[in-house]
Amino acid sequence: MIIHSAEAQQASFFTYHGGARKILVVNDGEVPYDNACFAPGVARSALSKIRNTTEHFRLPHNILVLRSGDRTVLMDAGNGHNSGGLLTANLQTAGIQPQEVTDIVLTHAHPDHICGLVQADRQLVFPAATIHLSCEEYTFWQSAAPDFSRSKEATAVLSAMQQEIRTILTSTESRLQLFSGSTPLFDFLKPVAAAGHTPGHYMFEIQSEDKSFMHMGDICHDDQVLFRHPDWGTVFDIDFMQAAQVRVAVLRQMALSGQLVFGYHLPWPGFGQVVADGEAFRWVPEINC
Numbered sequence: 001m002i003i004h005s006a007e008a009q010q011a012s013f014f015t016y017h018g019g020a021r022k023i024l025v026v027n028d029g030e031v032p033y034d035n036a037c038f039a040p041g042v043a044r045s046a047l048s049k050i051r052n053t054t055e056h057f058r059l060p061h062n063i064l065v066l067r068s069g070d071r072t073v074l075m076d077a078g079n080g081h082n083s084g085g086l087l088t089a090n091l092q093t094a095g096i097q098p099q100e101v102t103d104i105v106l107t108h109a110h111p112d113h114i115c116g117l118v119q120a121d122r123q124l125v126f127p128a129a130t131i132h133l134s135c136e137e138y139t140f141w142q143s144a145a146p147d148f149s150r151s152k153e154a155t156a157v158l159s160a161m162q163q164e165i166r167t168i169l170t171s172t173e174s175r176l177q178l179f180s181g182s183t184p185l186f187d188f189l190k191p192v193a194a195a196g197h198t199p200g201h202y203m204f205e206i207q208s209e210d211k212s213f214m215h216m217g218d219i220c221h222d223d224q225v226l227f228r229h230p231d232w233g234t235v236f237d238i239d240f241m242q243a244a245q246v247r248v249a250v251l252r253q254m255a256l257s258g259q260l261v262f263g264y265h266l267p268w269p270g271f272g273q274v275v276a277d278g279e280a281f282r283w284v285p286e287i288n289c
């Protein structure tokens with residue numbers, strides 16, 4: 001594999017070559033979040049030892065694009081007409097038109113991953129694309145009364161978010177294809193269940209030449225706090241405790257394997273490795289940009 005570091009300086013897209021399979025990262029922009037969203041229940045004085053708590057967290061949206069044969073696959077769809085939402089423009093800068101996208105694989109159905117599927121008038125942004133979502137995720141958000149009791153977010157906030165998600169799932173219903181388990185979606189993309197952040201949250205193992213790397217989805221939302229304290233979590237976790245347990249287990253396994261990892265919200269362009277650091281972990285970016 002060759003990483004073109006010069007291209008990493010570009011804000012719109014990043015080219016990562018994997019032989020015959022072309023791999024890109026397209027920048028959907030970033031969204032600021034109040035630091036209260038992170039480490040809920042943890043004293044801000046403790047959090048301030050790791051980061052400046054007077055500043056918002058700024059979460060990038062890194063959209064992995066896999067081109068193989070006649071397939072063009074997006075991993076998640078970004079924030080759409082909400083803040084960020086640069087995916088379509090930056091895809092076109094990378095030479096990819098929306099109608100060329102054949103598949104969109106969703107790690108989960110949080111708005112910052114699915115709003116980019118539809119325009120403000122609910123028309124499909126990628127009209128030819130099949131949208132792959134886990135069965136568990138679809139069932140949870142479409143249920144009449146999802147169980148939010150294990151989240152640290154206010155129920156009113158979660159209920160409003162559910163409505164937003166349901167609107168998008170309804171708008172895209174004709175293109176949705178549900179999956180479950182670890183059966184590969186394509187010969188280069190294998191789902192790995194990682195419930196907790198949401199009930200149907202999945203990671204994906206991506207085959208590139210003779211190696212593979214892991215798209216970790218939303219296992220970690222930043223490169224500092226959740227690596228140092230995986231148990232501190234976020235208000236975005238639907239099952240806070242399960243998300244923390246899965247985060248620790250995944251980071252431990254990644255540190256052991258030393259494999260290349262990709263993160264949707266990790267610093268642009270999102271590639272790196274997880275390294276064990278005592279009982280905690282560190283994120284080591286593949287390139288600094």
Ligand SMILES: [Zn+2]
Binds near residue numbers: 218
């Ligand atoms: Zn997210």
